Amino acid sequence: MYQPITIKDIAKALGLSTSTVSRALTDRYEISVETKKLVLEYAEKIGYQPNPIAQSLKERRSHSIGVVVCEVANNYFSQAINGIESIAYSRGYHVIITQTHESFDREVVNVQHMASRGVDGLLISLSSETNDLNHLTTLHEKGLPMVFFDRVANDIETHKVIADNYRGAFDATEHLIKTGSRRIAHLTNSPNLSITAERLDGFKAALAKYDVPFNPDYLKHCDHGGMIQDEVEIAVNQLLALSDRPDAIFIASDRLSTGCLYTLKKHGIKVPADIAIAGFTNSDVAELFNPALTTVRQPAFKIGQIATEMLIQLIESKYPVTEFETRKLDTELIIRESSEHHVTIT
Amino acid sequence: MYQPITIKDIAKALGLSTSTVSRALTDRYEISVETKKLVLEYAEKIGYQPNPIAQSLKERRSHSIGVVVCEVANNYFSQAINGIESIAYSRGYHVIITQTHESFDREVVNVQHMASRGVDGLLISLSSETNDLNHLTTLHEKGLPMVFFDRVANDIETHKVIADNYRGAFDATEHLIKTGSRRIAHLTNSPNLSITAERLDGFKAALAKYDVPFNPDYLKHCDHGGMIQDEVEIAVNQLLALSDRPDAIFIASDRLSTGCLYTLKKHGIKVPADIAIAGFTNSDVAELFNPALTTVRQPAFKIGQIATEMLIQLIESKYPVTEFETRKLDTELIIRESSEHHVTIT
DNA sequence: TTGTAAGCGTTATCAT
DNA sequence: ATGATAACGCTTACAA
Numbered sequence: 274m275y276q277p278i279t280i281k282d283i284a285k286a287l288g289l290s291t292s293t294v295s296r297a298l299t300d301r302y303e304i305s306v307e308t309k310k311l312v313l314e315y316a317e318k319i320g321y322q323p324n325p326i327a328q329s330l331k332e333r334r335s336h337s338i339g340v341v342v343c344e345v346a347n348n349y350f351s352q353a354i355n356g357i358e359s360i361a362y363s364r365g366y367h368v369i370i371t372q373t374h375e376s377f378d379r380e381v382v383n384v385q386h387m388a389s390r391g392v393d394g395l396l397i398s399l400s401s402e403t404n405d406l407n408h409l410t411t412l413h414e415k416g417l418p419m420v421f422f423d424r425v426a427n428d429i430e431t432h433k434v435i436a437d438n439y440r441g442a443f444d445a446t447e448h449l450i451k452t453g454s455r456r457i458a459h460l461t462n463s464p465n466l467s468i469t470a471e472r473l474d475g476f477k478a479a480l481a482k483y484d485v486p487f488n489p490d491y492l493k494h495c496d497h498g499g500m501i502q503d504e505v506e507i508a509v510n511q512l513l514a515l516s517d518r519p520d521a522i523f524i525a526s527d528r529l530s531t532g533c534l535y536t537l538k539k540h541g542i543k544v545p546a547d548i549a550i551a552g553f554t555n556s557d558v559a560e561l562f563n564p565a566l567t568t569v570r571q572p573a574f575k576i577g578q579i580a581t582e583m584l585i586q587l588i589e590s591k592y593p594v595t596e597f598e599t600r601k602l603d604t605e606l607i608i609r610e611s612s613e614h615h616v617t618i619t
Numbered sequence: 620m621y622q623p624i625t626i627k628d629i630a631k632a633l634g635l636s637t638s639t640v641s642r643a644l645t646d647r648y649e650i651s652v653e654t655k656k657l658v659l660e661y662a663e664k665i666g667y668q669p670n671p672i673a674q675s676l677k678e679r680r681s682h683s684i685g686v687v688v689c690e691v692a693n694n695y696f697s698q699a700i701n702g703i704e705s706i707a708y709s710r711g712y713h714v715i716i717t718q719t720h721e722s723f724d725r726e727v728v729n730v731q732h733m734a735s736r737g738v739d740g741l742l743i744s745l746s747s748e749t750n751d752l753n754h755l756t757t758l759h760e761k762g763l764p765m766v767f768f769d770r771v772a773n774d775i776e777t778h779k780v781i782a783d784n785y786r787g788a789f790d791a792t793e794h795l796i797k798t799g800s801r802r803i804a805h806l807t808n809s810p811n812l813s814i815t816a817e818r819l820d821g822f823k824a825a826l827a828k829y830d831v832p833f834n835p836d837y838l839k840h841c842d843h844g845g846m847i848q849d850e851v852e853i854a855v856n857q858l859l860a861l862s863d864r865p866d867a868i869f870i871a872s873d874r875l876s877t878g879c880l881y882t883l884k885k886h887g888i889k890v891p892a893d894i895a896i897a898g899f900t901n902s903d904v905a906e907l908f909n910p911a912l913t914t915v916r917q918p919a920f921k922i923g924q925i926a927t928e929m930l931i932q933l934i935e936s937k938y939p940v941t942e943f944e945t946r947k948l949d950t951e952l953i954i955r956e957s958s959e960h961h962v963t964i965t
Numbered sequence: 966t967t968g969t970a971a972g973c974g975t976t977a978t979c980a981t
Numbered sequence: 982a983t984g985a986t987a988a989c990g991c992t993t994a995c996a997a
Contacts, residue, residue, distance in 0.1 A: 279990055290968045295992060305966060322735045326675045327990035330973050335672070337736075345700060345716075351692030358718065367732060370691075370716045372704065386713060389668045390683075415622075535907045561881045562908035625974055636984045641976060651982055673974035676989050 278321045287315060298323070329391055337367040338584060339387035341397045343375045348527055348555040349573045350398070353422065356577025357396060364585050366393070375497045377402040384408050394418035394584045396577075399426060401463035401497050418587035422580040425467045425599075432587065433599040434580040438468050441569040441604035442475025445551040446523050448567055448608060450483045454521030454549050458491035458512050460505070460533055461525035469494070472525045472553070491519055495529060505532030513540065521545075524552030531559045534566070553604075560607075568607040576602055624667045633661060644669070675737060683713040684930060685733035687743045689721045689770075694873055694901040695919045696744070699768065702923025703742060710931050712739070721843045723748035730754050740764035740930045742923075745772060747809035747843050764933035768926040771813045771945075778933065779945040780926040784814050787915040787950035788821025791897040792869050794913055794954060796829045800867030800895050804837035804858050806851070806879055807871035815840075818871045818899070837865055841875060851878030859886065870898030876912065877905045899950075906953075914953040922948055 284291045296304050297312035329335045342350045361368045371383040380400045406426050413429055422434040449457050459476050462469045480487050493508035512519055524530045530552035544550050544565045551567035560566055579600055587594055630637045642650050643658035675681045684707060688696045707714045717729040726746045743765060752772050759775055768780040795803050805822050808815045826833050839854035858865055870876045876898035890896050890911045897913035906912055925946055933940055
């Protein structure tokens with residue numbers, strides 16, 4: 274069974290003490306050039322690898338950061354994770370990813386597991402079920418650094434990184450209005466989520482600007498309790514069944530957009546001829562096959578990077594941090610040419 | 620700074636020794652019922668959490684398993700990861716996910732990092748750049764348990780879990796032949812990968828069965844060296860430019876399928892009227908919007924589960940394992956009704 | 966410059 | 982049934 278080489282082995286082999294070897298290896302104290310060279314060369318030769326578990330126990334840090342997302346099988350989050358990793362690795366941190374699958378219990382378990390395994394900090398995007406923040410406030414009060422991204426907790430004072438959801442929603446809605454829609458529905462996520470509120474606000478603001486009344490019947494939440502595709506289908510069907518049927522839908526997320534487009538297609542409803550669509554999405558595939566889809570694109574990779582930079586700064590700052598920042602990044606509105614509309618792709 | 624409660628704190632508070640507390644907590648030695656109850660209740664009350672780092676140092680295991688995949692932003696792998704997690708968590712293991720982004724160097728770094736951080740075992744799907752297996756054989760010889768899935772290494776003797784790629788490719792190709800295609804191209808991944816060879820073999824076997832000659836001009840590899848979409852576009856354009864233009868394409872992966880369909884759409888080529896398509900894909904989205912796409916679906920979730928079960932068995936077996944198994948799971952061929960063809964979706 | 970020894974939080978092996 | 986002690990691999994005052 275796999276018995277790694279320790280500092281002791283080197284010490285014994287070279288007739289030195291473990292502390293001398295340790296010093297040679299870490300290069301922190303003054304040590305004779307020869308011994309250092311001797312140790313380093315020998316260590317290299319026999320393939321010594323320090324045991325990070327022992328180091329963690331001693332230093333009380335693990336050089337790893339924990340990530341909590343609902344799902345990696347999601348374009349937004351997989352892009353964000355790529356951003357997180359790009360920074361983390363370059364700064365010598367390891368990334369541990371966990372998924373909640375939108376379950377509150379799972380979130381609690383994951384957070385606690387990571388905390389107890391000694392992650393140095395946490396990057397969190399809340400599950401749609403989460404209302405109670407006790408599992409996080411407890412750790413936050415104990416001083417565990419944490420940065421929220423995307424789905425943030427308003428009641429905890431930390432760094433937060435989000436897209437400008439208000440603005441993104443405003444722009445998309447305004448685009449729908451400007452291209453002639455008036456009866457605009459809004460298909461969105463669980464009301465629990467911060468992003469849901471922000472996007473709803475932007476939606477309403479755009480309506481207000483153009484004196485389009487807000488119709489509560491046009492607002493549909495999908496809380497991801499069951500199969501998302503079924504939820505979306507029910508919601509879209511309800512919208513289509515309204516006597517005052519919407520002529521446009523503003524959709525708050527990637528997976529909702531896909532589900533909605535598919536449902537419309539099943540009904541033979543043409544986009545944008547019969548109904549116009551604008552939505553948040555980070556999926557290339559959905560866009561590739563839906564040239565009429567106006568998209569709000571979030572800078573997921575960048576958001577991941579910035580959140581990680583903030584977290585590492587928090588972790589490595591010697592003094593308690595009191596100033597917490599909320600970084601808001603611009604979204605991009607991608608309007609596709611109407612000339613591309615009505616393409617038959619079979 | 621976040622100072623967790625230790626066994627010592629409990630011992631001091633209760634006037635006991637640390638060993639007694641430890642025993643009460645782990646319930647391994649005979650201990651008086653009262654002391655046990657006392658300790659457990661007090662531990663519960665003050666929220667004691669054992670320090671897994673210390674436990675790992677002592678037990679020489681970390682109860683975590685490392686996963687190496689090329690990309691989590693990939694339907695096959697995110698589904699497989701969900702399968703991995705479902706088993707791992709139920710057995711008390713933590714999952715650490717790393718991505719290679721198809722880079723050999725990155726694979727080496729990740730594997731070494733995880734090994735040195737003391738993962739108890741490794742679940743690996745090779746990067747498309749990997750030819751040299753030294754970073755793995757070294758660890759394998761030291762006794763680190765590892766299980767390969769999907770993109771396996773033929774030269775290492777361990778457990779392996781794969782889909783029946785040969786059969787999947789055979790079925791898809793046969794379907795194309797049966798529905799009238801003869802000039803069948805094959806768009807596939809890097810020749811390095813085990814899955815590439817298996818799928819090519821199945822493809823060729825189906826051609827042979829129906830006496831369709833294999834035309835080398837129809838074979839296109841995309842090695843993911845650059846942007847995949849560009850690679851695919853070049854390959855597809857080459858196929859279309861052939862004097863003897865293919866009437867069907869069998870595509871070996873998810874992302875290649877998407878890219879190919881998009882390229883065809885750009886050219887205004889209709890599927891399946893102008894050209895028939897069958898391909899490996901685990902993406903719902905691509906399928907949703909391409910009713911004419913015949914799909915080979917891999918049991919990614921199940922593959923993840925089985926690989927993890929095997930790995931945990933390896934980890935927990937007291938005696939060195941000498942028998943290694945290769946599990947091959949059935950793929951599913953999803954043929955869509957031709958009635959759904961030629962749908963105008965926008 | 967180098968060695969000795971204590972300590973990080975646990976668990977296991979002795980005694981008692 | 983419980984306590985003292987050593988050990989896991991490493992770092993770091995402190996002594997030499």
